[in-house]
Amino acid sequence: MTTNISALVVDRKAINILDRALVEDAWLEKFEVPQNSDGLRRVESNGIVYLLSEDADLDDGYLVINTAIFAPAAGLARPRTAFERVIRVALRHFDRSIAIPIQWQPYHAGSRLSIFAQPSRASLQRVYFDQSPEGTGNLFAFAVTSNPVDLDDVPEDDSLYQRAIDGICDAILADAPAAPPVGNFGVLLSEPQGVRLASAGTLSEWYENRLNREQRAFVDQPHDRPVRLRGAAGTGKTQSMVVKCLRDLYADADGKTTFAFLTHSSALAHTVVRGMLHALDPTERWTSLRCPYEQPRLWIGTIYELAQEKLGFEKKGLKPLSLDGREGREYQRMLIEQAIDQVVKDPRIVFDLFPGCPDFQKRLVNRGGDATLIDELMNEFACVLDLESIKKDTTEGNRYARGSSRELWQMVLPTEAHRRVVLEIHDIYRALLRTEQMLSMDQMIADLGRYIGTHEWGALRERDGFDLVFVDEYHYFTRAEAMLLHNLFKSRAQVSGRWPLLMAYDIKQGTNDVAISGGMERFRNPGVGESVLTELKQVYRSTPQITEFLRDLDASFPAMDLEGEYATYVAESQQEDGETPSLTIFDTDINLVDSVFEQATRIGRDIEGGGSQVAVLCLNEALFDKIRVAGRVREKFVPITTREDLKELRYAKQKCVFSMPEFVAGLQFHTVFLIHADSVDYDEDQGQGTRRRYVSRVYLGASRAARQILISSSKEHGGPSQLLAAPLANSTLRRVN
Incomplete structure (x- = not known):
């Protein structure tokens, strides 16, 4: 860190500009910006840098940052990530409709706030803020520590804050600085991603x-x-x-x-x-x-x-269990896995309940080879038990266990013993949430529902x-x-x-x-x-060829009487013609992964928008987790598993996006690769609910594409899914070698 820059001051409007900037670590040394860049100007005075918008005013709210946070001595592995988090906290400070992500573990004490500085679970570094320095409405990011520390014990440099604030008036009135030398500034100010x-x-x-x-x-x-x-x-x-x-x-x-x-x-x-x-x-x-x-x-x-x-x-001190992204789903899976571990070892359940459902006991014991079990339990929790506030040993719980009428989309639980076991798993899952002082999404909503009924x-x-x-x-x-x-x-x-x-x-x-x-x-x-x-009924995102493919996928949805709301796909494309979606079958998983990511990065180099316009979407959750950490391709993609990851799309450049369909809902891409459309994940003999959810995942992923869809499957997982038979027969999907 340059020794003569001790603080950075940003006005409220400039915070929004920096929120969408592409920042390199080197930029945090001098905070230089190109001239005439999105109305942002830089003024340096007495060792303090002011980044001000065109309309900066003394009465605006200001973010003040002690730049020692980004100094080498602070030991941050990714200083730009910490800077982006400081900017997000500032957005939240001045706009209460913006939330701080749960994964950052925000902690409050009086006017002070701290968050994790880095996304890595191995890093415990935290950044500290004063949300009312000197009793004002400004925000002061004043320190970073290598491990969590009691907020009251972290020293705050009040004199630095005061010097920074005292110089705002002169900075606003200062003449526009001379244009800095032409070159790489380490920052690119861009439009919002959306x-x-x-x-x-x-x-x-x-x-x-x-x-x-x-x-x-x-x-x-x-x-x-x-x-x-x-x-x-x-x-x-x-x-x-x-x-x-x-x-x-x-x-x-x-x-x-x-x-x-x-x-x-x-x-x-x-x-x-x-x-x-x-x-x-x-x-x-x-x-x-x-x-x-x-x-x-x-x-x-x-x-x-x-x-x-x-x-x-x-x-x-409560932490919601976020389901918006992979981390929340992964944590919920871990809790359900722990609950199953306890259930299959509980003598009472083993001797009293499992004799009435030996098939279910076998599924639970051998869950490692059953890709759909946890998904089905998560669906049962969200759509039945948590939704209806059904708990074990209650009137509602007994009614659930004894009831024989179940919808076709629900988990197949044919006997009372099956349903009693599910209640046991759910009960342990809820206890684990309480132990971790966490709230499920459904519990949050239940509490909100009660609150909006209060005086x-x-x-x-x-x-x-x-x-x-x-x-x-x-x-x-x-x-x-x-x-x-x-x-x-x-x-x-x-x-x-x-x-x-x-x-x-x-x-x-x-x-x-x-x-x-x-x-x-x-x-x-x-x-x-x-x-x-x-x-x-008019599609503006996709080509006619993609629209035709989506129409064939739509025909594969299980016939369901949903009172007219499950309408047949009738949309017509308003775009120019493009390529027919293609299917490639690989002998091995490794060949599939190597080939797809090589092709994805090549396409990203050739199209406007680069790698952020190319998405590789995996249809199998377990394989997604496996590929995400595979060293052989890790440098070729930007993983999208949470809202925080979407920031990384700006840095994709020569990399592609790697995600699952549900994590990029609402986004669109020039080209979409749908990988592992394998027969092991879809079978016409599966339950209606399981089939519907799988078709929805494929439909959602394919509908993210504007110009090109490339589907792949692996012979190691049974070759192409039966779901693709109709599009192949109707030539809305072509097979390539």
Whole structure:
């Protein structure tokens, strides 16, 4: 670290600019920026660097960073990652609708806050913040430690903070600095990542010229009733929702109407939706709109982030178990594995229950060779037990165990003994959560549901509630989540009887059964009256060849009577012709992996946008975990397993993206490789629910592609899946050598 730079000061608007920058470790030595770069200018004075936006003002909020955090002496393996986390905390500080990821383990004590500095589980380094230095509304990142330390014991350099703040006025008034030497600055200031998903065009251009008839009808819907927007992948559901949200926000004359834009995915909320909003209005005026009582007029985030904000779990030492990304799913799997270990060794269960279900006992004991067992249990927990608050040794638990009627999509549990064993596994799983002081997503939602029924929420509802609620990815919302949406409205909605709840969904993109388990009635009547349906049928993302392939995949969904909501795929492409999707069969897994990643990196070098436009999506969860840590290809991809990983897309360059379909829902790519479409994972004799979830995973992955789909399978896993037989027969999929 250059010794004469002791602090970095960034104004509130410049924080947003730096949030989307590509930063190299070397940039953290001098913090130089190219001239005329996105309205950002650099002023250096008395050993302090000021990065200021064009509209920087003394009354703005400021982030002050003690640059010793990034010095070699601090020992950070990836200083730029720590810098990006500091910027994210600053965004959260000035915009309460932005959450700090659970994996960073935020810890509070008074005005102080600390987070992990690096993503590696081996690193325990933490960064420390003062959220009210000298009693102000600024944010001071003041220290880093190699191991967690009591927040009150970490020294804070108050004099450095004061010197940095005292120089702001002179920095704002200073003349523009001379252009620095031409060269590599170590920073690239870019547009928000979601901008490329929105296509070009301002809000007025989209409304006047780009929306088709169905999209325009949706955007013009009045705020007098619920509206549902149904459409296949690529028909522009999210784009239509964002256009309507921003147009209605700006059209509000009195400036008092508040909006919530809820999703089930942090990536969709904070990368895609915010990027689309930026594309529609690059001034980002929507970020500064406030109600008279200083609440933001537009709140964007997940239903879980809303629960965190209202209930303050992190301040109580509780950690939600995130299901938004691979880490949360992986941790849940570990807890279920531990629960099964206890069940198969419990003498009471072995002697009392297993004799009534020897087949299930065999599955549990030999679970290592049963790829679907944990998935089925996770689905049963989310869609039945946690959803209905069913617990062992309760009236509801006994009714569940003795009941013989089960839906076709549910886990096959033919006898009472089967269901009693599942209750035992679930009971131990819940106990393990309590031991770790963690909350499952369903427990968070249950607590939020209770809170919004309290007198406290009744008193705050007019201030903290919303006038309009947009819900994207409604097919991922459980019945419990859907049932609490109407209580998020201000009390005036109940008085007027007008509930403008706007829902966008495509049931076939759901890779679990939460949409089905909630019943179809909640789509037509989400608890606030009958909704108006708008259906989108024109595909704007994919070529006609990909659209035809998706139509054949759609025909493979098990026949299910879902009261008209499981509509046949009828979308028509509006794009130019492209290549027919292809299937390649490899002799070995190693050949498949080597060939696919070599081809993916080659394509990434040849197309606009580079590697971030090429995705390799694995259809088998166990193989995904195995490939993700394989040394032979690790340097060829950027793994996407959480919302935090999406930041890494900016650094893809010569690398491709490696993920699973559910982790990139809402994103799109020029080229998609679907790997391990193997016969061992799909069998016509499987249960209907297992088959439906697998088809949904393939459908979701294929629908991420705009121009090209390349599918591969391995003979080590039985060769190509039976699911591909119909597309091959209809020539919407071609086999290549």
